[in-house]
Amino acid sequence: MTAIATLILAAGRASRMRGRDKLLEPVDGTPLLARICAAAKHSAETTYVTLPTPDHPRAAVIRDHCLGARPVYVPDADEGMAASIRAGIGALSRAYDAVMILPADMPELTASDLAQVVAQSNSTPDQILRATSADGTFGHPVVFPRRYFAALSQLTGDQGARAILREAQHQGAVICPVPLPDQHALTDLDTPEAWAAWRQARKSPPTG
Template sequence: RDVIPAAIEGIGGAIAHFGMPVDPGNLLLIGSASGVPVLGAPGCARSPVENGFDWVLMRLLAGLEVTRQDITGLGVGGLLMEIVTRPQPRLPVADGNRDVAAIILAAGRSTRMGGPNKLLAELNGKALVRIVAERVLASKASSVIVVTGHQADKVEAALHGLKVRVVHNPDFAEGLASSVKAGIAAVPASADGAVVCLGDMPLIDSELLDRLIAAFAPDRGSLIAVPVSDGRRGNPVLWSRRFFAELMTLDGDIGARHLIAKHSEAVAEVPVEGRGAFLDIDTPQALEQAQRG
């Protein structure tokens, strides 16, 4: 008596089979009307991830008959790849606060600065990287990892006394991706996700990080939290552990923006004001402007 099977019967058609022993896609229906195959699409048909609906649709488009026996035979494989916005059915979803680690990328060579290491440049008597680390430490992040590379000893000295874990990236010259991977690899196993921060963004604050952590809700499909202003996405970005494997495949000096686009259905946009999520100190001019306030 559901709307699709009722409609098929209402126009004189027939239902061959309703239901499929594969998840996602278990509400699929096949039938016919006036000699034309009819496919009742479950909600997973909207997903870009391959699922049971795709298996049946591909056969129909190839002109192959899909029978009841074909559908029941698909159950041999059990579960297909999960849709990122759905919790793993085999894993319990914990209630309460999320355990989110923070990663600060501080390994770059500051090539656009023309020589000096921008992370060691001072604002109000403090190195940029220390300002960022202190603000991240003041947030609700459960732990803070700093990835070093270029002039690692000097960067670590600038962080002296702070409760951070320093991880050295020996491959820092290969680009940003190598530092992201070094940071992700160091995230504690207990963490549900990690917020990736840039060490040259001194205007980010603990409130911004806490808002990203609050927007992170895997049980509601919010697996990536991104600050947004006027349609523009900034940094830092919070990633669910579910994406760690993909982050570990990054290469070169390109970040993970393409993964945000790929998993757009899992993105929670957090509205922000001001320049904090967009200002990074890349050039002498930007540093001079920041020093002037």
């Protein structure tokens, strides 16, 4: 059994939301950040959540809604996603064999989706795993075995772990796809317009 931790990246500025915080947007009556933490809770041993500061409203969501989640504060969060990944990897116990990394702004990811990724990690513990949409397009979450932790802890900039994925493929590593339903692995909502369109689509009955 692979000892796997979940790392939820929630320290970004959400600057494209024009004053709103996408991670506090309600989804079925629950803040998005609380929803994704609840999904993760049932999948991996421990959930770590990167946050900008202890007094940020997102930190209150973690305290009030996400029992057992471990906050990781990122003082240099303005650098971009790499700062969150570095901080999160630095907070992990040495007991973990792998980490499942996912952005917090993905409202369609479910507990079942994350459990499917973790189950695949238990079957292929030495491979990088990457969730895909139903049509095979790579998305999130991504699982990295421990041998990549050092590289993850040295990332810089706002490209996340893409450079590590490219280098792994260049060296012949297999990126194992984990298909999830529909667009679950791809849907992220960064603007008020995207949120409005997504909510409208959820209300509309399927056609055809």
